[in-house]
Amino acid sequence: MRAWSNEHSSRPAAIATTEPAWVRALLLGVALLFLSLFLFVPLAAVFYEALRKGVGVYLAAISDPYALDAIRLTLLSAAIAVPLNLLFGIAAAWAIAKFEFPGKSLLITLIDLPFAVSPVIAGLIYVLLFGAQGWLGPWLNEHGIRIIFAVPGIVLATIFVTVPFIARELIPLMQAQGTEEEEAALVLGASGWRTFWRITLPNIQWGLLYGVVLCTARAMGEFGAVSVVSGHVRGLTNTLPLHVEILYNEYQFAAAFACASLLTVLALVMLVIKTLIQRRARRQLRLTNGEPA
Amino acid sequence: MRMMPRSRPPRVLPGFGLTLGFSLAYLGLIVLIPLAMAFLRAFNLDWNEFWAIVTAPRVLASYRLTFGASLIAALINTGFGLIVAWVLVRYPFPGKRLIDALVDLPFALPTAVAGITLTTLYAGNGWIGQFLKPLDIKVAFTPLGVVVALTFIGLPFVVRTVQPVLEDLEAEVEEAAASLGARRWQIFQRIIFPAIRPALLTGFTLAFARAIGEYGSVIFIAGNLPMVSEITPLLIVSKLEQYDYNGAAAVAVVMLVLSFLLLLMINLLQRWSRPGRG
Numbered sequence: 001m002r003a004w005s006n007e008h009s010s011r012p013a014a015i016a017t018t019e020p021a022w023v024r025a026l027l028l029g030v031a032l033l034f035l036s037l038f039l040f041v042p043l044a045a046v047f048y049e050a051l052r053k054g055v056g057v058y059l060a061a062i063s064d065p066y067a068l069d070a071i072r073l074t075l076l077s078a079a080i081a082v083p084l085n086l087l088f089g090i091a092a093a094w095a096i097a098k099f100e101f102p103g104k105s106l107l108i109t110l111i112d113l114p115f116a117v118s119p120v121i122a123g124l125i126y127v128l129l130f131g132a133q134g135w136l137g138p139w140l141n142e143h144g145i146r147i148i149f150a151v152p153g154i155v156l157a158t159i160f161v162t163v164p165f166i167a168r169e170l171i172p173l174m175q176a177q178g179t180e181e182e183e184a185a186l187v188l189g190a191s192g193w194r195t196f197w198r199i200t201l202p203n204i205q206w207g208l209l210y211g212v213v214l215c216t217a218r219a220m221g222e223f224g225a226v227s228v229v230s231g232h233v234r235g236l237t238n239t240l241p242l243h244v245e246i247l248y249n250e251y252q253f254a255a256a257f258a259c260a261s262l263l264t265v266l267a268l269v270m271l272v273i274k275t276l277i278q279r280r281a282r283r284q285l286r287l288t289n290g291e292p293a
Numbered sequence: 294m295r296m297m298p299r300s301r302p303p304r305v306l307p308g309f310g311l312t313l314g315f316s317l318a319y320l321g322l323i324v325l326i327p328l329a330m331a332f333l334r335a336f337n338l339d340w341n342e343f344w345a346i347v348t349a350p351r352v353l354a355s356y357r358l359t360f361g362a363s364l365i366a367a368l369i370n371t372g373f374g375l376i377v378a379w380v381l382v383r384y385p386f387p388g389k390r391l392i393d394a395l396v397d398l399p400f401a402l403p404t405a406v407a408g409i410t411l412t413t414l415y416a417g418n419g420w421i422g423q424f425l426k427p428l429d430i431k432v433a434f435t436p437l438g439v440v441v442a443l444t445f446i447g448l449p450f451v452v453r454t455v456q457p458v459l460e461d462l463e464a465e466v467e468e469a470a471a472s473l474g475a476r477r478w479q480i481f482q483r484i485i486f487p488a489i490r491p492a493l494l495t496g497f498t499l500a501f502a503r504a505i506g507e508y509g510s511v512i513f514i515a516g517n518l519p520m521v522s523e524i525t526p527l528l529i530v531s532k533l534e535q536y537d538y539n540g541a542a543a544v545a546v547v548m549l550v551l552s553f554l555l556l557l558m559i560n561l562l563q564r565w566s567r568p569g570r571g
Contacts, residue, residue, distance in 0.1 A: 019477055024384055031380040032392075034373045038445050039398055041420060042410045049413060088319045095313040098306050107316070113324055116552060118506025120526035121545045124533060125327035128334050133538050135330060160323055183305045192307035214400070221403030223509035228530060241405040241509070248409045248513070260406040267401035274401075275394045 046264045049257035061247075061255035062262060069235045070243035071262075073151065077226075077239065078219040081158040085215055089166030090208075094200075097174030098182070108171065114163045122160045123228025126153055149231030154239065157225035162215045169211035173204055206280045213277065217270040221263060331549070334542035346543045355525040358436055360551070362524075363504035366443035371497045374451025375489075381452070382459040399448050404509025407445055412514040415441060434516030439524065442510040447500030454496035458489050491563055498559045505552050 018024070051058055061067060092111060096104060114122065128134050130147040140147060147153045181203070185195040201208075223241040230237045232246065240263060247256035335343065346352070380386075381393050399407065415422045415432040425432060432438050462485065470480045508526040515522040525548055532541040 018383070023477075027376055028380050028384055028386060031373070031377045035377065035392065035396070037421065038441075038448055039395055042407070042414060042445070043395075043398065045414050045420060046406065046410050049410075084319075088316060091312040091319075092316040094308060095316055099309045099313075101309075101313070107320075110320055110325065113328075116502055116506075116556060117328070118508065118526050118529075118545075118548060120506070120508045120529050121331065121549065124529060124541055124545055125331045127533060128330050128538060128542060129327055131538070133536065156323070160327075163320070163324060179306055186305055186307075196308075217401045221401070221406075223403060223405040224507075224526065227509075228533065241403045244403075244405050244409065245513075253413070256409060260403075260409060263403045263406050267398065267403070267406075270401045271394055271397055274397065 043264070046257060046261050049253060050261040052257075053254040057254050058258045058261075061252075061258035064255070066234050066238065067240075067243060067259055070238045070240045070259075073154065073238065074220050074240040076151070077155045077158045078216055080155050081162055081219045082212060082215050084159060085162050086166050086208075086212060088163065089170050089211060092167045093170035093174045093204075096171050097177075098179050111167050111171075112164050114160055119161055119222065119224030120228055122225040123157050126156050126160075126229055148229050149233065149237060151237065153229035154226050154237060157229045158219050158222055161222050161225050162219050165215035165218060166208065166211035169207045169214070170204060173207040174200075177203055206277050210274065210277045213270055213273050217267060220266060328549075331542050331545050334539060335546040338539050338543060342539075343543050346540050347547045351519050351523070352525070352528060352544060354520045355523050355528045356547075356551075358439060358522065359505060359525040359548075362436060362439040362443055363501055363507075365440050366447055366504050367497050367501035369440075369444050370447045370451050370500045371493060374448070374496060374500075375455055375493060378452045378455040378459055382456060396452050397449050399445055404446065404507065405513070408442060408510040408513030411442055411445060411510065412438070415514065433514055434522070436515075436522050438514035438516070439511050439522060442514045443504040443507060446507050446510055447504050450500040450503065451493065451496030454492045454499070455489050458492040459485075462488060494559065494563045498556065498563070501559075502552060502556060505548070505555075 019027070092107075095101075096108065127148055129136055130140060130153065131137050132141070132148075134148070147156070181199050182195050185199050186192070190198070221241060222239075223245070226239055227242060227245070230239070230242055232238060232242060234246070238246070240259060244256050244259045244263070247253075247259065338346070377396065381389065381396075412419075412433050414420050415425075415438060417423070417426050417431070417433070419433070422432060430437070432441055466484055467480055470484055471477075475483070506526065508524070508530075511524050512527055515524065515527075517523050517527060525544065529541045529544050529548075532538075532544065
């Protein structure tokens with residue numbers, strides 16, 4: 001980026017370091033056409049379909065009691081999954097980035113594992129564990145504990161699919177930053193906690209926030225894993241994405257897209273926050289590496 | 294294993310045991326033990342039963358569709374992703390920053406939303422489908438629809454892996470090549486492409502792996518006809534719904550093993566393609 005924007009204007013005779021004008025126009029056209037077909041048109045369509053039957057239908061759909069229950073459950077499962085994965089992300093990044101131990105690269109691979117596993121399989125493994133015919137099913141049944149087709153299962157499935165997000169943002173960032181600053185603070189007499197709060201946390205804050213945003217977006221939008229463990233009980237075990245599916249399958253298209261538009265707005269807000277944070281996080285990483293910001 | 298030498302400096306930073314212990318316990322309880330259970334469950338079956346389940350014609354058809362459509366979608370994303378990354382890094386145009394930010398939309402948008410939207414658009418009376426109908430191209434409720442959904446899902450990967458590499462390329466090298474008389478296409482082939490090849494492969498792998506497991510966006514657009522447009526994750530779900538836990542676990546194990554093998558293969562390929570190897 002840097003190299004290019006500087007060179008372009010000051011070059012006397014444009015030799016072959018850029019493409020002929022027609023090639024540039026062609027590539028730009030192809031890129032924009034592709035993005036339009038797969039991104040921009042779908043994005044516009046969500047809102048068009050949501051408002052097609054009028055604002056009244058839209059408002060009725062999103063203030064429907066079942067929709068509100070679904071929103072509540074979506075927020076609840078994100079509110080449990082994100083802090084737990086945040087705690088895990090910080091702990092894992094601290095151990096991996098600040099210490100040497102055997103099996104470290106294996107641990108990093110294992111953290112990424114949920115990305116390689118189909119969401120359906122993520123749901124399946126909890127059904128195999130806690131379901132009526134699962135390993136712990138009979139015991140849970142005796143004690144009147146319901147995990148599958150109930151809220152705990154939804155929360156567990158959400159946690160599973162979002163495990164890597166925060167850890168994998170923090171690990172490279174903390175590895176790049178090394179341990180010198182923390183060691184200095186400790187030598188000067190600060191306690192471990194104080195060092196973490198005053199030195200480490202400010203250094204990683206943007207990367208951390210970035211991970212939290214990604215994790216939240218996925219937690220609220222997860223469909224496959226949650227769908228397998230939920231049982232689709234309206235008002236009880238329906239998250240907003242599952243509610244969208246039910247409405248759509250009942251041919252209530254306007255209502256389905258109304259609820260979908262809420263999730264889309266959420267996604268767009270996440271993208272804005274993400275873009276803002278990313279700029280700062282890059283600066284943070286560059287400063288750490290001693291490059292100019 | 295060799296004993297640690299005595300003179301090794303003591304760890305100054307605290308919290309190693311606590312953080313590593315917590316990480317391992319968390320990962321074990323949430324991810325590893327439940328995953329291991331799926332394998333154990335599949336081993337409830339004897340080999341012949343297992344083999345009969347995972348090679349049933351309907352299951353084989355679903356592997357073909359899942360892996361085939363994922364491969365095509367990942368290839369589409371590799372080609373167009375490279376062009377999008379190129380345009381975003383090198384050409385000035387209005388609205389560039391907005392478009393750059395929007396590329397990540399498939400990461401942020403819930404897959405169910407993507408599914409119902411793409412289905413509506415590509416159905417015969419949809420905004421895009423109506424132009425394809427006279428050409429006799431059906432997308433929604435066919436395997437082609439699966440490819441469309443998987444292309445959407447995997448769109449950001451190649452762009453986001455190639456973009457930073459293109460940004461960091463030194464302009465001087467290209468200038469030197471140009472002043473030595475290389476044509477633009479030669480420069481791309483000889484200088485730019487080798488530099489971005491590992492990133493392209495990484496992006497392809499990520500898009501491919503993501504597509505294989507995808508469920509939410511596909512089930513709306515696929516039509517889900519057995520033997521024709523039924524993906525493997527959906528087959529697992531329908532086995533579960535019939536309380537065929539062992540069957541579901543068996544197919545899941547095959548999927549896990551196949552995708553790990555593929556990732557391993559592509560990782561090796563990637564190591565081999567890196568410039569300056571050996």
